[in-house]
Amino acid sequence: MPFIPHTEEDVRRMLEVIGVARIDDLFDEIPADLRAQPLQHVPEGMSEMEVTALLQARAREDGLPVCFIGAGAYDHHIPAAVWQIATRGEFYSAYTPYQAEASQGTLQLLYEYQSMMTALMAMDVSNASLYDGASGLAEAVLMAVRVNRKSKSRRILVPRSLNPAYRQTVHAIVRNQQIELVEVPFDAATGRTDMAALEAHAGTDCAALVIPQPNFFGVLEDVDALTAFAHANNMLAIAVVNPVAMAVLRPPGEWAGQGADIACGEGQPLGAPLSSGGPYFGFMCCKQEMVRQMPGRIIGKTVDLEGKAGYTLTLQAREQHIRRSKATSNICTNQGLLVTAATIHMALLGGEGLARVAASCHANTVDLLGRLTTIDGVERLFDGPVFHEGVLRLAAPAPDILRSLAAHNVLGGYDLAHDYPELGSAILVCATELRTSSDLDEYATKLARIMAARSQAKCPVEPKFN
C-alpha cells in the first residue's frame, strides 16, 4: 500500500489491542447513511514510475519558451544551493516552529531573514512572511486602518499604476470590512502617478496612500513626493516594492526622510521559481511602533534557562491561535519554505550580488526597449525612467502579435488591453539578467518579421505607423 507501512500481522495485532474485528468497525460512530459510495472520478493509483512518465509528458507539452513577461513574476537565476538546501527534509518536512527548542534551525533562519529584509528595505522590523505580494498588500491596508487613529474614513488611495491584480485582490479581501479603495490616475506622458490628481485629495480623510516602486508599467515613481504628500495629509505611506530593485533604488525606509510606514511586496524575485504563480511569499516590514499591529509570525531572540541565546515565535498575542476573533489577521500557515529559500538566496548573492542582478536587469531591459523600438510600428508609451520593465505600443493588435511570437516560442510580453483599455494596443515587456544578447536578438528579429508581414498584408500602400 503506497505510503502505509502496516503488515497484515501488524493490523491483526493492532485490532486485537483495540478490541475490534475489522478496521471498518472503527467508523461505527458515523451514521450509516453518510458512508461514501465508491469514488467515480479518481483514477486507479499509479506507481512512482508511472506518475513520472505522466508528469514528464505534461511538462514537455508546455515547452520552455524564451520569456519576456514580467508583470509581477520575474525569471531570475537561482543558485543551485538554494533549493538543494531548502528541500533538505529538516526544512522541507518540518512545521511551524511551535516547539522552539526542536526548531532552532527554522527559527534562527527566520530571524536572519527578518534581519536581511529590514536591511534591504531600511525598515525597523519584518514579519516572517505572508502568502504573496497581492494578499500581503491587503493585510497592509487592514493594518494601516488599525494603526491610523487620526483617520476615521476607512478610505485608501490606490494608484491606477499599481499592478491591477493587486488592486483586485485587495478589493476582494478588504471590501467586507467597509474599506474603500480610491483610484488615483497616472500621467499619460510619464506613466507615473498624476501628482495634480493626487493633490485633489489633499486635506481629505484617508487612512493611507499606496506607493508602488517601480509601478506596474515598470516606471519609477517620485516616491519622495508621494510619501511627503501622505504624511502631510495624515495618511500612512504603504510602499509596494520589488525587492531586487531595492538593491539599487532608495529603499522605503529612506523615502522623504522619515520613510514609509509599511513596506510590503512580492518576495518571488528572491529565489522562488516562476512556478505558474506560486508558491511565492509576501514580505512585510514596518516601523517599530506599529509592530503590535503587524499580521503574521514574528521571530524574536531570547535566552534559555542557562542564558544561552535562542530564537522563538514572539508577540503571539496578535495571532489567531491566541486572540481568536480579536487577532490582527486570520493567517496561520504562511510561506516558510519560500522564506527559507529567500534567506539562502540573499546570503549567496549578498548586497553586491543583488545589486548586480538589479543593474543587469535594468541594462537588459533598456537594451531590449531600444532594439524593439527601432522596428516600424513599435514605440515607447511612457517617457518616465524604468527599472526592468517597459510599455510598448504596437501598431497592430497585441493579442495577434503575442500569439505569433508564442508560435515562435517567444513569450513577448503581457497584454495590457484588458486592464488598461485606454492605452490601446500595448504590451509590458521585461528582460531579466537571464535573457542573453542572443535572446534579445531573437525577439527583435521575430517581432520585426511579424510586424513587417502584417504591414505588407494589411497596408500595402501606406505602411507608416500612426
Add this chain to the structure above:
Amino acid sequence: MLIYEQSRPGRRAFAQAPKQRPALDGIPSELLRGAPPALPEVSEMDAVRHYTRLSQKNFSIDTQFYPLGSCTMKYNPRACNSLAMLPGLIGRHPHAPASHSQGFLACMFDLQEMLKDVTGMRRVSLVPAAGAQGEFAGVAMIRAYHEARGDKGRNEIIVPDAAHGTNPATAVMCGYKVREIPTLDDGDVDVEALKGVLGPQTAGIMLTNPSTLGVFERKITEIARLVHEAGGLLYYDGANLNAILGKVRPGDMGFDVIHMNLHKTFSTPHGGGGPGAGPVGVSERLVPFLPVPMVGFDGHDYNWLTAKECPQTIGKLSAFAGNAGVLLRAYIYARMLGREGMARVAEYATLNANYLAKRLSDAGFDLAYPRRRATHEFIVTLRRQAKELDVSAMDFAKRLLDLGYHAPTTYFPLLVPECLLIEPTETEAMDALDGFVEAMVRIKGEAEATPEVVKTAPHTLPVRRLDDVRAARELDLRWQA
C-alpha cells in the same frame, strides 16, 4: 552563530551573480540607493555549511515521529517534489499563454475533478493559498450568497468553542460577528444551545468534523437541517479531512462549502510553516461566487476561467492562481494514491490513532473522551498528573523532545485542561507508535520519581527551555551590527 557574524567585507559567492554591474543609465540619482544593502558577505561554502547546520537543529517528519494534532504530519513523498520541480513546470510563467500551458492546466483540472469527488461538492476552486485563506473564501462566499439574494440582516457566524482560532478570526475578517456555542461533555456540539442562537441574523456556522476534540460529530445531519431551516449555510473546516477521506463526504453531510488543507490531507510539505494550499469546494448554490481563476475544459482545450466568465465571483485572493507548485505536489500524491488509496488513508490513520489511544490508556493515561471512538487523532489530558505531581502538559511535551519525539499539540483545544492532541497519521508503523508509548511511560515514571528532570526539560537539544516572556518584553527582532 548568525550568518551575519560570519560576514567578511569583500567576501562573495562570485559564481552566483552577474560578472558585471552595469551602470544604471537613465535613472535619476535621487532615486538611487547610496550603498548596497547590508546583507551578509560570505562565500558559497560558508552559506551552504551554515544553512545545512541550521537544518540539523530542526525536528521534521523526515527525521522524527511528529504526532502534532490537527496538523497531519504524514510522510511527504519525494517524487511529489522532484516531479513538481521539472524544468517545464517550475519555469512556467503564470501569464504564459494557453498554447504553452496545456500540460500544467490538465494537472490542475484533474485535481479539481478529484477534489470534487472526494468531498462530494459541485465545484472546486484551487485558489486559496492556505487553510485560513480557504476559510476566508468560504465565509466571503456565504456573505456574497446572502447579499445576492437581498438577504441583508444576516450578520452572525456561529462557531463552536472547540474550533480552530482561524475560524472566529476569519468570520471577523469577513465583517461578521462571532457567536460561540458550547460543546457537550461527550464532545458533540450542544444542539440545544445551537437552537438558541439560530435566527434571522444567522449567516452560517463553521464546523470541523471530526472536531478538534478528535471525535466525529454524530448529530451532523440534524445540525445541517437546523441551520438550513434558519436560512444559514454550513462551512466545513477541512483541517481534519484525513480522518474521513474516501469514507464520508462533507457534501453528503449537508455542508455548503469546504476548504481542504492540501498540506495536511494531500501530504504536501509543511516547509517550516508553509506554503500550504486551501482549495475550496461548494454546493450548487455557491458555485457562482467561487474565487478565480479556475481551470475549465471545453472538451478540447484547457483554459482559465476569470471574472469575465464568473461575474459574481468573490474575486482574486492572490496575484496569480494560488500556490500552483503545492497543487502540483498534491496532484501527484493523489494520482499515486488513486481511488483505492484514498479511503485507505482514513482507515489506517484511524487505526493508528485508536491503537495509540488504547495503548496509552492501558498505560495509565487519561483520555479526554474515553467513551468515544478516536478518529484520526485523540486527546490525552494530564490534569491528574498536573495536580498530583505538579508536572504540566508542557513539561511532558518538552521531555518528549529529549527522547526524540516531536511533541503533540499542547493546550489546544482550549477547553480540555493540560491536553495533548495526538495525531499519528497513517504513514507511521506500529513500532513507531510503540516507541512513543514507551517514551510517555518513561516520562510518567520520571514525573513520579525525579520530577525536576521533566520540569526542566529539554536537556539534549541545541537550547534549553526558552524565555518566551523576555522575547516579547525585550523585543529583539533583527541582527544589528
